[in-house]
Amino acid sequence: MSVQHKTLEELTVYLESSVGSKEEELIEEHLAECDECISSLDFLNSLKRGLKEFKAHSQTFVKKGLSLHLTNDEIRRYINDACNEDEKRRICPHLAGCDKCFHDVIAIEKVVEQLEFEEKVTKGISILSKFIISYPTRASTLEKEGKELIREAVRNCIAPFLIGRAFSYSFKGPEILDEGVGKEYRKMETDDFAIEIVQPSGIESNVIIGVLAKSDLKNAKVTICAEEEKSEIISLENRRAVINKENLQAETIRYIKIEKM
Ligand SMILES: [Zn+2]
Ligand SMILES: [Zn+2]
Structure with missing residues (x-):
């Protein structure tokens, strides 16, 4: 009879959750008699510890001012997947240690995606305008999208003042x-x-x-x-x-x- 091993996803959920559930009991029963899954669990555990240390280490660097906040240009290159190895070595640890830049990146990625799929010009203008109001210092990360939107708006008899500004x-x-x-x-x-x-x-x-x-x-x-x-x-x-x-x-x-x- 073949053994159905636990997937890494299942084991991750098992590691993250602390409440006892039916699934957890089943996993524990399996772990009690499967060395292979135990060693997968060990691997996940050490990965989790490593990530935690990496995050704590990165946070200290940011707090001490040794890792500067990401520039708009860096964020844009990161989102476009256009960073070289040196840039990645700086950007990735910073994002792990800086909640502010991390959330900025998420917000910018979201707007990039929304604008890509939004066909109505006025909706696009609203999406970008809201972003500019909420993240005024990050506006230039979306300059390319902004200028495209302005050109399209102008063709549609619309003057998007907030974005133009x-x-x-x-x-x-x-x-x-x-x-x-x-x-x-x-x-x-x-x-x-x-x-x-x-x-x-x-x-x-x-x-x-x-x-x-x-x-x-x-x-x-x-x-x-x-x-x-x-x-x-x-x-x-x-x-x-x-x-x-x-x-x-x-x-x-x-x-x-x-x-x-
Ligand atoms: Zn197993
Ligand atoms: Zn930062």
Whole structure:
């Protein structure tokens, strides 16, 4: 009769769990009469101890400032699997000892994957905007995706201000205008429109949005998305329109979509 040995997965679960269960009893019965599985268990145990020591050692290095936090460039190369051996020797122990960088890497990997499979431009903009708000210092790790998204957005009549600001792309500002005109001034262009945002000094809760159509138009549909989308129809005079928005802050505007009508 052939013996059904325990798999490494089963033995790992057995090692990790402390509560007694039916499966555990069965494994123990098997271990009592199988040297082969006992030696697998020994191997797993020493591996676990080794990893624990490696982690503790790495944590000490990070705490003492001997292992510096990962740069955005290092993280991106690590995610792209483009690190050479020297880089791996630095990056892997750091990730084992630094929760902060570890969680940053996980968050970035998640966004890369989400953007890869997201087909709707506005959804992509929301995903990346949320990431930039939560991890402002890590924004440049997603510069490639950001710039691709901007190009695609612009073709779809969408000006993604928050992302444009992060990557200084097709985008002017933030600038301090003279004479206290605006605290922030930004401009982005889509294929059909130029859109400007001004945050007036002294009234930080208000935003003035300027629209300039590149062709003769009477009306346009404007959708502004900060937390959520809001649409309205505007009429243009000499191809221009000015929209005043109360209770809106320039830096929260994820995108403005303007469609010809
Ligand atoms: Zn066995
Ligand atoms: Zn770190």
